[in-house]
Amino acid sequence: MDNVGIVVEDLGAAIEFFRELGLELEGRSAVEGEWAGRVTGLGDQRVEIAMMRTPDGYGRLELSRFLEPAVVADHRQAPVNALGYLRVMFAVDDLDETLDRLRAHGAEIVGGEVVRYEDAYRFCYVRGPEGILIGLAEELA
Missing domain, CATH: 3.10.180.10 (2,3-Dihydroxybiphenyl 1,2-Dioxygenase, domain 1)
Structure with a gap:
């Protein structure tokens, strides 16, 4: 596995939260353009990402903040028995x-x-x- 992705609204707050768990910020960048939209199926997109690395160096967490297109669903308060990404x-x-x-x-x-x-x-x-x-x-x- 290369990484697990989590979409957030406040990228800075999410970075600081995961730093408290010992993850290291590997880098921040913008991902945009038609090529990226072909991967995700979202078309032309603009996303700000931060890649966090676990202390052992093997796992990574990709935090994404979508600027375009707008976020269309919100699963943040779903209970632990909801289908899809859990934790x-x-x-x-x-x-x-x-x-x-x-x-x-x-x-x-x-x-x-x-x-x-x-x-x-x-x-x-x-x-x-x-x-x-x-x-x-x-x-x-």
Whole structure:
């Protein structure tokens, strides 16, 4: 897999949110023109993108802000059992510390609690800026 894409309205806020998770901004650029629209099927388009790289260097997250054409659907508040894109799960070393950092960026725990699975993991889903849904998992040693 090369990357996972998420469409956002506020690219700066999304970048800062994912930086708090340890992702590094690899670059920002504009993607526009007829060639890009042929790939997406949207025709002539203008998109501002930011590519974020995971700390291990293997995974990337592409954040996109569409300038043209206008966004036509909004799935940000869909429940976790909705069809289509659901969430991206991140492994973290310290779930409580990570949540404290993300709360400064407006993050809220879905369901209001961190759940423990036996003596193996602690999990939660989090809604970040614009309702972006992510999962966090801390492996217990």
